[in-house]
Amino acid sequence: MDELKVHVVTYNVGTWAPHHDLDMASLLPQKTVPDVVLLGFQEVNTSPTALVIENVLSALGEDEWTSRSRINLARKGYIKIRSIKLLGMVLSLFCLEKHVPYLRGVETQFTRLGLNGYWGNKGTVSVRFNLYGVSLCVLNSHLAAHDHQNQIRIESYDTVLGGHTFTNEATEAIMYHDYVFWLGDLNFRLQEDTFTFEQIDQKIRKKELKDLLAVDQLTQARVDGQAFSELDETPPDFPPTFKYKFGTDVYDSKRRPAWTDRILYKVNTANYDKIELKLKQDSYRSHPEVRNSDHKPVSSSFRVGIFTPETAAQMGIQTYHPIVKFHVDEVYVDEDNTLVYTVDTKNMRYLRYWDWIGVYRVDTHSLESHLAFQWAPSTPARDNAYELCFDENVFIRSGDYRLVYYSADSKDILGVSPPFHARVRDLEPEMGVEVTEEL
Structure with missing residues (x-):
């Protein structure tokens, strides 16, 4: 099989505007050029003024983060294919121009998520597409906040899986796709009644991250099969990405530091007879140099297997080439x-x-x-x-x-x-x- 390089980014921007010198292309890998880039934002400003600018004054009807990303990535040869926005959540699909004629089945979807019976500002947006014969589904979630809302986050995962469907029967459900990437401010914290803020801060300084990950709510939910157990995650080797004092690398004692911002993935290796799909994760990192929010951006690079033209022809995969x-x-x-x-x-x-x-x-x-x-x-x-x-x-x-x-x-x-x-x-x-x- 051939390979396609996919790069995904999640960033809770905390309702702030992008700093004037922030180049979103700096979140891309420096030594390789991804074929496909997906950017997921949470807490994009949805104030009345921001919405007027976005819907009336913006030439393309974009929020300021998507607009900045499009301009920055254009210098690298990327074209924005599709965006979906739900309140403060935005997910955008970019790809190099040479791949555009091969895109099929591009579709977006969303699921609103409530809290205690009320609709809040949380939810999930997604985009799915086929490229060179394989299907990909990418989701951007913003789940319930705070340490004690762990059960709500777990239930939200099931809500999205159950109600988030697409029109293509072969990939109607999220997990039917060949490759799934789930990113966002998932808001999982460290288990309650474990470490204090001061103890967490000390362990981060000493780089004793394994002690903290041992009480990470998302890690435990996956082990117990309660949520996200169908996906894989490489254990983060970077410090917790929340909560920082704005404009600094100093944790804010108002919240216990936690890995709220995550990227998980799945490959359905046996979706095709006699062909085993493969995925390799090349990087999983935070970007501490970006100080535009109380969160740090997190990115991950992958290489996914795609069909060669010969294999696609043998398998009868339709509309593989530009028509x-x-x-x-x-x-x-x-x-x-x-x-x-x-x-x-x-x-x-x-x-x-x-x-x-x-x-x-x-x-x-x-x-x-x-x-x-x-x-x-x-x-x-x-x-x-x-x-x-x-x-x-x-x-x-x-x-x-x-x-x-x-x-x-x-x-x-x-x-x-x-x-x-x-x-x-x-x-x-x-x-x-x-x-x-x-x-």
């Missing part, structure tokens, strides 16, 4: 333009009525806000070539654009054009009669 190929020549501003795409004849069966093509500006580095769209023509203009007719109101200013072909339900990306430039046509000087004034 639509765009052929874009000259595009002119403020004019009607006709663009062409072709479809390989053996893949015609994947086209549907109500497929559509979105127009995007390249400099947004996002597929969540199209400038315009066109329904895909139902019949070819000739052979396997289809024509798209865009009126003069689509390309209204010069710049670089791209086209994306979506399935009717918008879950599959069946083709992406290379970036192309729309320009003002060079006009020939008009021929006229020279007029002279006779004095």
